[in-house]
Amino acid sequence: MKIVVCVKQVPDTTEVKINPETNTLIREGVASILNPFDMYAVEEAIRIKEKVGGTVIVLSMGPPQVAEQLKETIAMGADEAILVSDRAFAGSDTLATSYALSKAIEKIADVNLVICGKQAIDGDTAQVGPEIAEKIGIPHLTYVKKIEAISETEITLERMNEDGYERVQMPLPGLITVVKEINEPRLPSLKGMMRSKKAEIPIWSAADIDADPAKCGLNGSPTWVKRIFIPEIKCQGEIFSGEPEEQVKFLVNALVGRKIVV
Amino acid sequence: MGIKIYLEKCYGCKVCVPSCPFGLIEIVDKKAVIKDGCNLCGACVSTCKFKAIEIIRDVKVTIDKSLYKGVWIFAEQRNGQLANVAKELLGEGRKLADELGEPLVAVLLGHNIESEAKQLVAYGADQVFVADAPQLEHFLEDSYTQVLVDLVQKERPNIILMGATAIGRSLAPKVAARLETGLTADCTGLDVDVAEKNLLQTRPAFGGNLMATILCPNHRPQMATVRPKVFKPLEPDLGRKATITKVDLSKTQWEIRAKILEIVNEVGHSVNLEEANIIVSGGRGLCDPKNFELVRELADTLGAAVGASRAAVDSGWIPYAHQVGQTGKTVGPKVYIACGIRGAIQHLAGMQSSDIIVAINKDPDAPIFKLATYGIVGDVLEILPMLTKEFKKALG
Numbered sequence: 001m002k003i004v005v006c007v008k009q010v011p012d013t014t015e016v017k018i019n020p021e022t023n024t025l026i027r028e029g030v031a032s033i034l035n036p037f038d039m040y041a042v043e044e045a046i047r048i049k050e051k052v053g054g055t056v057i058v059l060s061m062g063p064p065q066v067a068e069q070l071k072e073t074i075a076m077g078a079d080e081a082i083l084v085s086d087r088a089f090a091g092s093d094t095l096a097t098s099y100a101l102s103k104a105i106e107k108i109a110d111v112n113l114v115i116c117g118k119q120a121i122d123g124d125t126a127q128v129g130p131e132i133a134e135k136i137g138i139p140h141l142t143y144v145k146k147i148e149a150i151s152e153t154e155i156t157l158e159r160m161n162e163d164g165y166e167r168v169q170m171p172l173p174g175l176i177t178v179v180k181e182i183n184e185p186r187l188p189s190l191k192g193m194m195r196s197k198k199a200e201i202p203i204w205s206a207a208d209i210d211a212d213p214a215k216c217g218l219n220g221s222p223t224w225v226k227r228i229f230i231p232e233i234k235c236q237g238e239i240f241s242g243e244p245e246e247q248v249k250f251l252v253n254a255l256v257g258r259k260i261v262v
Numbered sequence: 263m264g265i266k267i268y269l270e271k272c273y274g275c276k277v278c279v280p281s282c283p284f285g286l287i288e289i290v291d292k293k294a295v296i297k298d299g300c301n302l303c304g305a306c307v308s309t310c311k312f313k314a315i316e317i318i319r320d321v322k323v324t325i326d327k328s329l330y331k332g333v334w335i336f337a338e339q340r341n342g343q344l345a346n347v348a349k350e351l352l353g354e355g356r357k358l359a360d361e362l363g364e365p366l367v368a369v370l371l372g373h374n375i376e377s378e379a380k381q382l383v384a385y386g387a388d389q390v391f392v393a394d395a396p397q398l399e400h401f402l403e404d405s406y407t408q409v410l411v412d413l414v415q416k417e418r419p420n421i422i423l424m425g426a427t428a429i430g431r432s433l434a435p436k437v438a439a440r441l442e443t444g445l446t447a448d449c450t451g452l453d454v455d456v457a458e459k460n461l462l463q464t465r466p467a468f469g470g471n472l473m474a475t476i477l478c479p480n481h482r483p484q485m486a487t488v489r490p491k492v493f494k495p496l497e498p499d500l501g502r503k504a505t506i507t508k509v510d511l512s513k514t515q516w517e518i519r520a521k522i523l524e525i526v527n528e529v530g531h532s533v534n535l536e537e538a539n540i541i542v543s544g545g546r547g548l549c550d551p552k553n554f555e556l557v558r559e560l561a562d563t564l565g566a567a568v569g570a571s572r573a574a575v576d577s578g579w580i581p582y583a584h585q586v587g588q589t590g591k592t593v594g595p596k597v598y599i600a601c602g603i604r605g606a607i608q609h610l611a612g613m614q615s616s617d618i619i620v621a622i623n624k625d626p627d628a629p630i631f632k633l634a635t636y637g638i639v640g641d642v643l644e645i646l647p648m649l650t651k652e653f654k655k656a657l658g
């Protein structure tokens with residue numbers, strides 16, 4: 001069983017704050033982390049390996065410094081990590097990103113299962129997983145919360161939707177994206193940390209994965225960012241004051257009196 | 263290709279410096295310099311009054327945009343029932359179609375769904391394509407992509423909108439990848455540039471800290487998923503007339519790889535947060551899991567759904583299905599009552615499109631009050647029982 005897990009490095013958005021005076025982002029000390037959702041993907045891959053055997057390969061696309069951080073996944077128990085990195089990839093939207101990752105997965109070859117996180121917390125698009133699957137020509141299922149059974153040729157799982165969940169069976173090779181409910185990611189083991197220190201992370205360029213320059217980076221991205229701005233927080237509302245009893249009466253009046261709550 | 267600073271136009275005014283979300287612009291010798299690591303997001307370009315910054319692309323326009331017409335909405339149905347988001351998309355799609363002078367078209371896939379097609383007309387469609395087959399009864403990526411892509415290639419719409427739901431967010435990227443076109447996720451604002459017939463797609467990024475407006479200028483169709491509950495449906499007009507066209511599926515090559523074994527409906531015993539009109543949410547300020555009972559009592563009184571902050575979920579006070587926010591559900595009820603929730607940006611990202619926000623918090627400086635329509639400063643444990651009692655009285 002060969003499993004590839006796609007992991008993205010993202011800025012820790014909890015650390016991003018807005019300077020209220022200048023209305024600009026305060027970026028000092030914003031740490032880069034591995035996308036939290038992708039940790040569930042790594043954990044699930046390791047669990048599958050522990051159950052049915054195989055190898056877990058972590059794959060990322062990003063700037064060279066990501067290589068160091070990918071070692072965290074080796075410390076958790078992944079067998080290898082590979083970074084796809086090239087200036088040609090700068091400015092990639094989801095289509096160009098999924099193209100590069102799909103070419104890398106084709107180079108890895110004979111992959112039974114690709115696991116992605118539900119979404120990356122910087123862009124929140126949740127598009128890269130399904131787009132990779134389509135590019136490689138394998139089926140995909142999203143929002144997976146439980147794997148019931150898995151072999152090299154078939155997976156049975158539960159995927160979430162607004163009403164509950166569906167139990168679905170899909171032939172492999174295939175791709176899944178996983179949600180937080182699927183597991184609790186483990187901490188690195190001591191042995192894993194030792195191994196990760198010594199690990200070499202190969203860096204693949206656009207040429208290494210035989211990527212068509214027209215489909216990479218800016219040129220391969222149909223979507224363009226026209227403008228980025230800081231959202232206006234709605235105007236200040238009404239903060240009641242006085243004794244709790246009074247405040248409660250004000251609120252009930254405001255909502256029931258104006259027929260907002262009926 | 264890449265980002266370029268025209269030194270002769272740059273006066274070192276520094277306006278661009280704070281615009282970079284990654285902090286990569288520096289002024290050296292009165293000229294802006296972009297440091298390594300730029301991912302060409304373009305945030306700085308529009309801030310420069312002197313047009314000194316430009317993103318240069320090798321643009322090869324290979325399609326004839328004038329061949330693509332029509333605003334399409336994917337009319338999502340689950341268990342044969344039209345999803346609310348389909349009506350919301352028609353409401354917004356109507357505006358875009360009228361501005362562009364193009365028809366508004368709904369595409370409905372399913373089995374025995376004729377009656378839902380009529381609803382789509384009432385909610386504003388000029389034309390409805392109905393693809394009806396047993397293979398389409400329940401959503402599956404393969405069958406839906408196939409039918410949709412075949413139809414798009416034949417009819418060539420300019421724009422396709424889908425709901426940013428579990429179905430839409432799995433289907434849209436597969437369709438976009440097969441059509442090799444752009445897709446903007448989870449939009450909260452839409453507009454058109456009539457001259458270029460471009461869709462201006464605005465969406466939150468960085469957990470709601472930033473908004474981005476995205477274009478897909480040289481590819482067609484332009485595709486976007488749209489957050490439920492952001493746009494409003496039109497009043498249904500049962501007298502509206504429109505063509506309902508049956509899609510010919512006789513030549514469709516069905517290649518359906520996944521198989522549904524069972525559909526488990528769980529909303530029976532809890533109100534669906536995404537569709538609820540009122541939500542009462544609890545956070546860490548409730549101090550103890552047993553105090554969630556106070557939230558539930560108020561919710562029951564109001565016929566509301568129960569939500570929670572991540573801190574409450576992580577403490578194990580309530581299951582993850584109730585979590586609202588960036589890593590939970592996105593909701594947009596008429597009234598959202600936040601009890602003992604600080605209002606971290608990740609929480610706000612999931613509920614800020616609510617019509618009315620009520621905050622109850624003992625800390626007057628909690629960020630939730632910035633967003634609140636009504637705020638009560640006080641102890642939730644004291645306020646909640648009083649609120650329940652007062653509402654019971656007022657509502658009889």
Ligand SMILES: Cc1cc2nc3c(=O)[nH]c(=O)nc-3n(C[C@H](O)[C@H](O)[C@H](O)COP(=O)(O)OP(=O)(O)OC[C@H]3O[C@@H](n4cnc5c(N)ncnc54)[C@H](O)[C@@H]3O)c2cc1C
Binds near residue numbers: 545588602603624642
């Ligand atoms: C990647 C990532 C994703 C995240 N996604 C989400 C998400 O989807 N949803 C989400 O909610 N959070 C999310 N978070 C977490 C978020 O940053 C906050 O930690 C969380 O929302 C805080 O929850 P809280 O307001 O309940 O708790 P706290 O921050 O502890 O705030 C509790 C509030 O209650 C008030 N309070 C205390 N006691 C009382 C009392 N007796 N009466 C009245 N008020 C009282 C306090 O003044 C305080 O304002 C995410 C974080 C990360 C890193």
Ligand SMILES: Nc1ncnc2c1ncn2[C@@H]1O[C@H](COP(=O)(O)O)[C@@H](O)[C@H]1O
Binds near residue numbers: 009119127
């Ligand atoms: N640059 C990247 N490198 C590796 N994996 C990625 C990258 N971008 C996205 N992914 C994967 O795709 C998922 C969805 O990302 P997104 O579409 O950006 O929300 C993530 O959870 C990752 O598993």
